[in-house]
Amino acid sequence: MPKNARNHNFHHIFGFAFIATFIGLLCPTVASTEQIFIDVTESAGLTFEHTDGRSGLRLFNEFLGSGGGFFDYDGDGDLDIYLVNGAIQTDNGEDKKPHNVLYQNNGNNTFTDVTEAAGIGSTSYGTGATVGDYDNDGDLDLYLTNFGTDELYQNNGDGTFTDVTDRAKVGNPNWGTSCAFADVNNDGHLDLYVANYAEYTPENDKRCEERGVHVYCGPHAYPAVHDTFYKNNGDGTFTDASTLYRPTDLIPQHGLGVTFGDYDTDGNIDLYVANDQDPNFLFQNNGDGNFLEVALISGVCYNDMGKAEAGMGTDFGDYDNDGRLDLTVSNYQTETNTVYRNHDNAFFTDNTITTGIAEVTHGYLGWGIRFFDYDNDGYQDIFVANGHLMDNINVLEKHVTYPQKNLLFRNLGDGTFANITSETDGLSLKKVSRGAAIGDYDNDGDLDILVTNCNQRPDLLQNAVGNQNNWIQIQVVGQKSNRSGIGARIKVVTGTHVQYREVHSGGSYLSFHDLRAHFGVGKAEQIERLEIRWTSGHIDQGTHLPVNRRFIAVEGEGIVPID
């Protein structure tokens, strides 16, 4: 037993012995020179370049960056890419207006810019985005957060979108950051949560200094504003329920990361919000769409010093395959990223040190963060997008750089992770990264990564090794539940190995992901049992399913292969 294994009771010792054997069987052999992720941005034709406005003034709204993600907007079975852009805030003499971009997947590892035709080239100062079929018409709609009024684009089903922000009444006027759809009251319609950052206008920008050096201001230079929560009325409109859902004494914080997940497995989807230098929120859904804020008593409010950290991105995921959603949060440099293990569906233990990620992440400023099984070994790994927020950090701290390497932590299956970043070419890039989205864009059975970068091109990182192991993907289609199947909980059993996923529309930072549930199953040759618990409460099951296949599960109609 390794010295850093934490649990000494019989159950865990037994469990470890099994896991070690299992891992030995499942692990793909990854030589140190082997490329795990290949940077294919250029060959894929992603020429988009982000801008934060480049005012040179270090305006407070410039450092957050912008997100993006994977979604199959045209329903052709492969993932397209949407990228959010900033905007010019000062007169720099340029006529060209930066705008968001939609890339259609050509199905041959290349993409085509279809922004204009699709009509979703927003020129607002964009921050985040998320997707979900809010109107249950069978295609994915797109919500954008902006420094300015947020926007909702309804998918017309013919490759075009219509701006329905006003009609749907979701024009959050605050500075929205991460956002996510989820059906919080299980009525079959997707509601929407938007984290808001601060009350700020460039006209009231403050000059901040550190040891005489002009730097970006910290979040507390500007007051926080409450987040926004929209309840879906089911008729194409939403009601701003921000003041109804939250406890009346809740103090607004600087919200950045949002992830939904049913951490207490009571069938009602809960919500975690990572706040910047403020206490984080865990909203426990009481079943009727109202929430209790329970972060403190649940152990996920502060770090192990009892202090608020600079929460940036966050994600729910079951990294130890015990059926309970664990939690990870990315934080500022000299803080560590945090891994909270779900202890008993109500309390989380801070396992940051024991997982082995503390020492490494202490030296990075993390943003996008996501649990995903890159090597299909049956254990969810962690990817973190990094990059400092101060362009001149090197003036203040010689050992720190503005661009930073992203990190990939491989789950060793015993409660610990190994940093394998240095062994991988596509991940050796040093950029000023912000968002991170996960999805199998090339439909080859393993999960790829999209990273958004400040004032740079994004990185599309193609997974080159994952499909050496077996896998399955499940696309869920709700009937009574919301059409996107967001919130559906999927259980996959192979031998004695059990895994769980929930379909989420948000997570990470300013980003959205492949809505298909992806499971790596190692060398298992069939799925003995697959179970889907829909948000309606209905359960669908399949048995003895083949591996390396995609399935579609329509609520109440069973699970069938797509191809």
Place this chain on the structure above:
Amino acid sequence: MAAGYKHHRMYAKPACGILLVLTTLLWLASAVSRTETTSPFQEGVEYVKLRLYSQAVATFKSILSQHPTNVDALFQLANVYKLQDELELAIETFNQILIIADSKNAEIPERLYGLTHLALSEIYCKQSKLDTAEQHAKAAVQNRPSDADTHYRLGYIYTHQAKFDEALAAFKRTLARNPDFSEVYEWLGLIALMQNQPQQAITHYQTAIKKKPYVQSAYYNLAKAYRLLGDMPAATEQLKRFHQMKAYYDRTYAVESALAEAPMNTTLRLKLAEIHLEHKHISAAVATYQGLIRLHPNLTVGYDKLGRLYMNLNMPQHAIPFFQKVLELNPDTVEAHVRLGWLYTQSKTFDKAESHLQAAIEKMPQLSLAYHGLAEVYTQQGQLQKAIEVYQHITKIEPNDDDAWKALHNLERLKKESRTTR
């Protein structure tokens, strides 16, 4: 001018430097007492204590311009850089000490050599370079094996590397050298928590709190330990205490941040001391007032506040010198005379008490409080008639002074009873 993003972060998680300041101060204390220290050196040390870092840097640089290999000055200069978060400069300067030490011609005190390694270890921790930090911590242990701080640093590093057996051994050695090292109990508690041993964690955190009751993290983690045990009422109670401590920390942090920008600001220091007092953190309040006195030795307010504090703590012998100092700086301070009168009365030094109270009355003939003190002096000496006369005088100048009337009646009754008995 607002502080930048990083400014806030510097204090966000002191994970890599709980002892960053502590070890420095230890060295400072010993450095000041060294016989070979020069006056400018002591001056520089004082600047550091008062957080007047630019003055401190100038002072130590001036010393070094005369004596470039003065390792004491080099150490202090490096330390100031460290405190200012100028970590690269600090490393460079600490390394100069090691270079001098490695040259055959120079002799460096062993303690300084060990502390230099310790300081470097702390810096590398802060820079997320735990392997390098570990090497320096080991060198510090080798040079200062009897120094608890060096073992603590090693334990801290091992904890963050998840090498718990090594960490526990290092912390054990720390406690063998300093059983009151409260931070160690916090780390022991955290390791127990991480190893899913909540009962052990509770014991460690309770010890930590007993030894240092003003650290919010101990309450937070104690609550977590109770929560793991399923004891919700105890967890809730500890979270309540955590909130109190957090509020205390947040308030002091805000004032200290402002003080970092304006270290000479008297109002801020007084406010800081008041916050400490509100939370009954007496030693911190005393230290704050002492800092104020060092910073403004000719201002009476620091002496007066400390005198009052000791007076409230019923420590007259501690209070008296501060009020004497107030009078030395401003002989017209009637209140100091009155307080000294009371304090000397408490310590039964009646002649001095009477003298101060008379002085107060001389300066403010209508000050009934001084008469009350004087009456008390006479009463305690059994001079009832004189006391009665004083109270009679009070009732003339303050006819509504119920206390005076009451005391007067009591004394007259006593006097009568005394006659009857005789």
